[in-house]
Amino acid sequence: MTPDNGPTPAETAAAERTASEARDIGGDYDRKYGFHDDESAYDFKSKKGLDHAIVEMISRYKKEPEWMRERRHAALDVFLAKPMPRWGNSKLLDDIDFANIHYYVRASERQGKTWEEVPEQVKKTFDRLGIPEAERKFLAGVTAQYESEVVYHSIREDLDKLGVVFTDMDTGLREHEEIVRRHWGTVIPSEDNKFSALNTAVWSGGSFVYVPKGVKVEIPLQAYFRINTENMGQFERTLIIADEGSQVHYIEGCTAPTYSSDSLHSAVVELIAMPGSKIRYTTIQNWSKNVYNLVTKRAVAHAGARVEWIDGNLGSKLTMKYPAVYLVGERAHAEILSVAFSGKDQHQDAGSKVVHVAPNTTSVVTSKSISKDGGRGTYRGLVKVHKGAKGAKVNVKCDALILDAASRSDTYPTMEVDEKKVAVEHEATVSKVGDEQLFFLMSRGLTEEEATLLIVNGFIEPFTKELPMEYAVELNRLIQLEMEGSVG
Amino acid sequence: MSTSHPPLLELSDLRVAPVADDGSVGKEILKGISLTLRAGTVHALMGRNGSGKSTLSAVLMGHPKFRVTGGSMKYLGEDLTGIPVHERARKGLFLCFQYPMALPGVGVAQFLRQSVKGVRGADVPSKEFRPLVKKHLEALGIPQTFMTRYVNDGFSGGEKKRMEMLHMLLLEPRLAILDEVDSGLDVDALKVVAESINRLRSPERGQLLVTHYQRILDYVVPDEVHVLLDGEIVRSGAADLAREVESRGYEWLAKGAA
Numbered sequence: 001m002t003p004d005n006g007p008t009p010a011e012t013a014a015a016e017r018t019a020s021e022a023r024d025i026g027g028d029y030d031r032k033y034g035f036h037d038d039e040s041a042y043d044f045k046s047k048k049g050l051d052h053a054i055v056e057m058i059s060r061y062k063k064e065p066e067w068m069r070e071r072r073h074a075a076l077d078v079f080l081a082k083p084m085p086r087w088g089n090s091k092l093l094d095d096i097d098f099a100n101i102h103y104y105v106r107a108s109e110r111q112g113k114t115w116e117e118v119p120e121q122v123k124k125t126f127d128r129l130g131i132p133e134a135e136r137k138f139l140a141g142v143t144a145q146y147e148s149e150v151v152y153h154s155i156r157e158d159l160d161k162l163g164v165v166f167t168d169m170d171t172g173l174r175e176h177e178e179i180v181r182r183h184w185g186t187v188i189p190s191e192d193n194k195f196s197a198l199n200t201a202v203w204s205g206g207s208f209v210y211v212p213k214g215v216k217v218e219i220p221l222q223a224y225f226r227i228n229t230e231n232m233g234q235f236e237r238t239l240i241i242a243d244e245g246s247q248v249h250y251i252e253g254c255t256a257p258t259y260s261s262d263s264l265h266s267a268v269v270e271l272i273a274m275p276g277s278k279i280r281y282t283t284i285q286n287w288s289k290n291v292y293n294l295v296t297k298r299a300v301a302h303a304g305a306r307v308e309w310i311d312g313n314l315g316s317k318l319t320m321k322y323p324a325v326y327l328v329g330e331r332a333h334a335e336i337l338s339v340a341f342s343g344k345d346q347h348q349d350a351g352s353k354v355v356h357v358a359p360n361t362t363s364v365v366t367s368k369s370i371s372k373d374g375g376r377g378t379y380r381g382l383v384k385v386h387k388g389a390k391g392a393k394v395n396v397k398c399d400a401l402i403l404d405a406a407s408r409s410d411t412y413p414t415m416e417v418d419e420k421k422v423a424v425e426h427e428a429t430v431s432k433v434g435d436e437q438l439f440f441l442m443s444r445g446l447t448e449e450e451a452t453l454l455i456v457n458g459f460i461e462p463f464t465k466e467l468p469m470e471y472a473v474e475l476n477r478l479i480q481l482e483m484e485g486s487v488g
Numbered sequence: 489m490s491t492s493h494p495p496l497l498e499l500s501d502l503r504v505a506p507v508a509d510d511g512s513v514g515k516e517i518l519k520g521i522s523l524t525l526r527a528g529t530v531h532a533l534m535g536r537n538g539s540g541k542s543t544l545s546a547v548l549m550g551h552p553k554f555r556v557t558g559g560s561m562k563y564l565g566e567d568l569t570g571i572p573v574h575e576r577a578r579k580g581l582f583l584c585f586q587y588p589m590a591l592p593g594v595g596v597a598q599f600l601r602q603s604v605k606g607v608r609g610a611d612v613p614s615k616e617f618r619p620l621v622k623k624h625l626e627a628l629g630i631p632q633t634f635m636t637r638y639v640n641d642g643f644s645g646g647e648k649k650r651m652e653m654l655h656m657l658l659l660e661p662r663l664a665i666l667d668e669v670d671s672g673l674d675v676d677a678l679k680v681v682a683e684s685i686n687r688l689r690s691p692e693r694g695q696l697l698v699t700h701y702q703r704i705l706d707y708v709v710p711d712e713v714h715v716l717l718d719g720e721i722v723r724s725g726a727a728d729l730a731r732e733v734e735s736r737g738y739e740w741l742a743k744g745a746a
């Protein structure tokens with residue numbers, strides 16, 4: 001903001017100083033999350049490229065049941081046959097070199113139940129990321145995935161005694177094969193899309209959660225996903241089942257080193273909310289800017305159940321992610337609240353999908369997107385109300401905040417309503433940080449950067465206030481880094 | 489007050505034009521304003537709609553939409569032109585907005601705290617901040633829950649002006665410029681606002697009270713009154729000038745009027 005007749009030379013010099021300091025702060029991703037560990041002690045790293053032999057190797061190594069091995073091979077055929085999607089960001093999608101990816105990388109053969117059992121270097125990584133500390137302070141359980149495998153998992157004893165299962169997906173399959181076989185892939189079949197097929201073929205790690213009837217897990221479970229290797233593909237697979245009347249809050253976080261060539265993260269997450277249960281799934285995605293984040297997340301909500309996707313996307317090169325809820329039981333409710341921050345060379349193509357199948361189902365979708373320094377934010381949403389879903393209520397609100405002329409925001413809402421007796425509300429706004437708002441804030445002693453940050457934080461407040469306090473603080477800090485990192 | 493100190497505010501032949509979004513400079517709105525406001529005094533600037541009151545208020549605070557095209561504006565002897573907006577605030581200027589902005593998602597407490605920190609240049613400890621806020625809230629007749637709301641978001645007209653007063657009292661500005669702080673207020677709210685301004689009065693401070701109506705001047709008695717018409721001060725005088733304007737309107741002061 002230039003007052004009256006422009007800045008004086010002294011101010012210009014001061015502004016340049018601030019800008020260069022800010023650039024250094026922006027490099028903070030590298031220091032805080034972008035560091036890379038030595039791989040010489042790795043247990044196993046598959047050669048680059050994908051074929052049936054790799055799939056066979058993964059399944060054999062994991063000593064999986066026959067049905068899973070068959071599913072993997074069938075899924076690979078689906079993946080190879082399916083064309084690349086022609087929507088989202090085709091150009092970036094076409095740039096993915098599937099032959100140049102390591103599909104399975106294992107740092108260690110062991111899995112720790114205490115951090116002492118985790119290989120020293122990997123433990124150090126998670127220390128740096130603050131995971132053991134967070135676990136001590138406010139989590140009910142943690143799984144930490146490093147490359148393809150979960151290297152640590154723990155759950156509080158009291159929850160264990162109540163029959164709550166929180167483990168990595170591989171262990172889940174081994175120890176709870178019946179439940180897994182009944183539900184795995186029912187919400188997201190491998191043929192759903194090219195990337196769900198890919199995940200089904202080469203999945204490894206992820207979480208398996210089962211909450212028994214009536215059990216309420218009051219404090220969050222957390223999974224942390226870390227990619228370390230260059231040209232790595234991480235394909236975790238998560239299945240969460242909340243039995244009747246139960247409740248669970250699951251949080252995931254993720255980071256990776258910054259490399260000049262790309263990595264791929266392609267997860268599949270299935271949630272099953274049985275009647276009267278409640279699942280909240282919170283994501284703070286903070287991948288480095290060379291990671292493709294192509295994730296399929298979908299939930300089924302039975303009668304009176306409530307599913308909440310709280311989805312924050314800050315990092316990655318390209319994110320394509322549309323958390324979905326199928327409301328199949330009467331009075332089921334979906335809440336999808338998302339924030340996407342697109343900075344330089346980033347495209348966040350995110351959104352939501354709600355399908356009302358049963359009567360009196362309700363959904364609230366709130367999407368907030370911020371784009372800056374040429375970043376691109378896309379909201380892509382689908383609401384479908386089937387015939388017979390009488391009394392369904394839908395509320396969709398998309399707000400975009402564009403911080404400069406080089407940045408871009410698009411909204412593609414689709415509504416397919418086949419039932420008459422429904423209430424559908426949709427609202428979309430696009431705003432810029434206005435001169436008047438900045439002037440008001442600066443007249444009260446805030447610098448332009450402080451003023452902008454305050455407006456941005458205010459903009460995403462509806463999201464932040466849903467996060468546990470520690471995560472809200474962290475998110476605001478990350479946004480601050482994003483804002484500062486590119487000044488000047 | 490001794491005249492050897494520079495006045496709080498000294499405008500001489502100040503000319504101001506608007507700057508459009510494309511950077512082009514428009515026709516002058518303020519056409520040579522001269523005015524000297526000394527510490528310890530209240531000046532009233534009166535004028536009908538469109539006379540340039542808000543333009544003057546905004547340019548003093550450094551609004552980017554306006555350009556000084558001639559003359560000067562000095563604060564404590566220093567030319568304000570070119571000083572960034574937040575620096576002016578840090579030097580002790582405060583503008584009470586005619587239309588305060590809503591800041592959805594930004595909590596009142598957070599905003600005030602950050603503002604006080606910015607202006608003072610140091611964080612205010614909660615121990616000090618809380619009782620201070622509490623004292624002002626009580627004086628302004630604002631419930632404590634006000635602090636947990638979002639700034640001006642869904643506020644009534646009266647609440648917005650009380651918010652501005654709260655902010656002003658917390659910052660204790662050396663020079664407060666109040667742009668139509670009285671507009672749209674009922675008598676009770678008007679009294680609360682007037683009390684706040686009076687509370688701020690001191691030998692070191694000054695206030696420029698910008699208003700369309702004489703009403704508020706019954707509660708905040710000015711030392712000098714200036715009448716602004718089409719970007720020029722057409723008459724200056726003592727407090728009774730305001731009453732004359734009230735009874736006779738602005739027309740008789742227009743150039744060429746009898």
Ligand SMILES: Nc1ncnc2c1ncn2[C@@H]1O[C@H](COP(=O)(O)OP(=O)(O)O)[C@@H](O)[C@H]1O
Nearest residue numbers: 506514517536537538539540541542543544553
């Ligand atoms: N940004 C602007 N661009 C062009 N003209 C403006 C701008 N701001 C104010 N004006 C004009 O300047 C004159 C004075 O406006 P203003 O200062 O708002 O008056 P007041 O506050 O006394 O009602 C009006 O004619 C108004 O239309």
Ligand SMILES: [Mg+2]
Nearest residue numbers: 541542586668
């Ligand atoms: Mg005005």
